[in-house]
Amino acid sequence: MKVIAIASVGGHWVELQRLMPAFSGMELVFISTRASLASTVTGNKFYSIPDANRWNKFKLLVVLFEVFRIIYNEKPDVIISTGAAPGLMGLAVGKVLRIKTIWVDTIASASKLSLSGRIAKKFVDRIYTQWPNLAGENIIYAGNVLS
Amino acid sequence: MIFVTTGTQAPFNRLVKAMDDIAGDLHGEEVIVQAFGVNFETKNIKVVGFLDPLEYTKIFDRSRLIVSHAGIGSILSALTKGKPIIVMPRNADLNEHRDNHQYDTTKNMSTLGYVPVAHDEVELREILTSMLSTLGKDSGGVIGDYASVSLIDSIRSFILKD
Numbered sequence: 192m193k194v195i196a197i198a199s200v201g202g203h204w205v206e207l208q209r210l211m212p213a214f215s216g217m218e219l220v221f222i223s224t225r226a227s228l229a230s231t232v233t234g235n236k237f238y239s240i241p242d243a244n245r246w247n248k249f250k251l252l253v254v255l256f257e258v259f260r261i262i263y264n265e266k267p268d269v270i271i272s273t274g275a276a277p278g279l280m281g282l283a284v285g286k287v288l289r290i291k292t293i294w295v296d297t298i299a300s301a302s303k304l305s306l307s308g309r310i311a312k313k314f315v316d317r318i319y320t321q322w323p324n325l326a327g328e329n330i331i332y333a334g335n336v337l338s
Numbered sequence: 339m340i341f342v343t344t345g346t347q348a349p350f351n352r353l354v355k356a357m358d359d360i361a362g363d364l365h366g367e368e369v370i371v372q373a374f375g376v377n378f379e380t381k382n383i384k385v386v387g388f389l390d391p392l393e394y395t396k397i398f399d400r401s402r403l404i405v406s407h408a409g410i411g412s413i414l415s416a417l418t419k420g421k422p423i424i425v426m427p428r429n430a431d432l433n434e435h436r437d438n439h440q441y442d443t444t445k446n447m448s449t450l451g452y453v454p455v456a457h458d459e460v461e462l463r464e465i466l467t468s469m470l471s472t473l474g475k476d477s478g479g480v481i482g483d484y485a486s487v488s489l490i491d492s493i494r495s496f497i498l499k500d
Contacts, residue, residue, distance in 0.1 A: 194497065201346050202410030209414070209485045213493040225346075227390035244347070246436070269497050293496065295489075299410045299439050301446040306437075317496050319489065322446075333493075334486030336414070 193218040195267040197258070197281040199242060200225040203274040206297060208232075209336040210273070220265050222258065224277060236265075244276050251276065259284045266290075272311075273297060279307040286314050294318045298335050301325075340364075341401035342371040345409040346388060349375030350434055353407060353426050356459040358383050360466060370397055402473055405466065408440035413453055417481045422473060424465050426456045 194217050198207040204223055208231065219235045221228075224242035240257045243250040254277050262270065262284045270285040271293040272278025282292040296308035298321040304312065312318050312330065320326055321335035342357050344350040354373050361369040361382035369383040372394075376385050389397065398404070398415060406412035408427035416423035427440035444455040454469070456462035484490065 192497065202412075202414070205411040205414050209483070210490065210493060212484055213490045213497070217497070225388070231391050242346075244436070271493070271497075291497070293493065295493070297410060299408075299443045301442045305439070319493070321489075331492065333491075334489035336485040336489070337417070338482040338484055338486045 192216075192269070193220065193265070193267040195220045195222060195262060195265060195270045195281065195285075196272070197222040197270065197278045198273045199223065199275045199277055200228060202299060203278065203297060204228060204231075206273040206295070206336045207271075210271075210295065220261075220267065222261060222277070222281065240277060242277070251280075255280045255284075262288065262290070269293065271295065274305060275307050279311055282311055282315050292316050296320045296325075298322075298337070304330070339368040339370065339397075339401045340403045340405060341397050342369065342373070342383070342405045343409070343412045344371070344373040344407045345412070346374075348428075348435060349373065349377070350407050350428060351375070351377055352429075352432065352434065352459065353405075353462075354380070354383075354385070356426075356462050357405060359459075360463050364470075370401075372397075403466070403469060405462070408443045408455070410443060413443070414481070417452060418483060422469055424454050424456055424462065424469065426458075426462050 194214050196207055198204045221232050221235055221237045226239040229237040238261050241254055243254040258280045269291045270281050272281055273295045274297050285292040292315040294311040294315045296304050301322045319331050323332045326332035354371055354376055358380045371383045371385045374387050404416045404421050404423040406425050408425040425444055427444045428434035430438045454465050456465050
């Protein structure tokens with residue numbers, strides 16, 4: 192089982208790290224937006240991509256291309272993301288390539304799903320919220336990244 | 339030492355300025371501020387840009403208090419390591435973020451009793467002063483290293499499902 196886990200630097204990355212036991216025994220490939228984060232997941236393959244957010248449309252395209260290239264080459268069974276925009280792109284690429292996709296919405300989004308989460312909801316195979324009040328049809332609450 | 343983190347997304351000069359002012363009254367206690375786009379001359383703090391994870395951890399571990407924008411990464415790190423933390427959320431009305439989700443974070447975190455929240459520079463000074471006066475040794479971790487078992491299990495079984 193090969194899993195690509197993708198998250199932007201900062202809180203999204205920290206939340207992703209807290210899911211690690213879910214992947215034990217699987218081949219893990221990480222994608223994030225800061226090269227130095229490789230040191231936090233030693234022993235796993237790590238790709239660094241440029242950061243992008245809604246403030247910079249051109250860069251979003253560059254990132255999309257890069258994410259596509261990595262996923263196409265790696266051919267994972269599953270792609271999981273905790274956000275933000277680059278993660279959403281990873282899942283979109285996964286959808287196109289018929290790879291199983293999972294979105295875990297950030298714990299920072301407590302009163303409604305994050306913007307990326309609301310987009311992800313439309314096409315991913317599974318979406319989690321970390322707040323029980325946001326659970327609903329096809330949006331699963333099963334706990335959060337705290338414990 | 340006090341470590342101030344402002345994330346990687348955008349400048350947060352309101353917090354940097356507030357900490358520069360407060361640091362002047364801390365009798366020489368070192369204040370390290372991770373920030374970028376600082377647009378004024380600081381007097382009492384040391385500003386550093388993005389830190390690689392190793393440097394970040396080193397400074398984090400040495401600090402006795404964390405002051406942070408309400409970024410979930412800083413909050414989780416502090417809770418995991420049992421470091422006292424104060425957060426001041428970015429305000430989208432002042433163009434400090436794309437939206438006000440950091441207010442939501444703080445509302446929910448403070449409801450859970452995890453994190454004291456300063457809503458402006460005045461509150462920050464008050465909370466920081468009172469916390470420094472009561473700080474003892476590290477209180478020990480408040481949360482564990484990983485997500486709840488139910489979330490881990492749910493994700494894992496979905497991955498392994500045909």
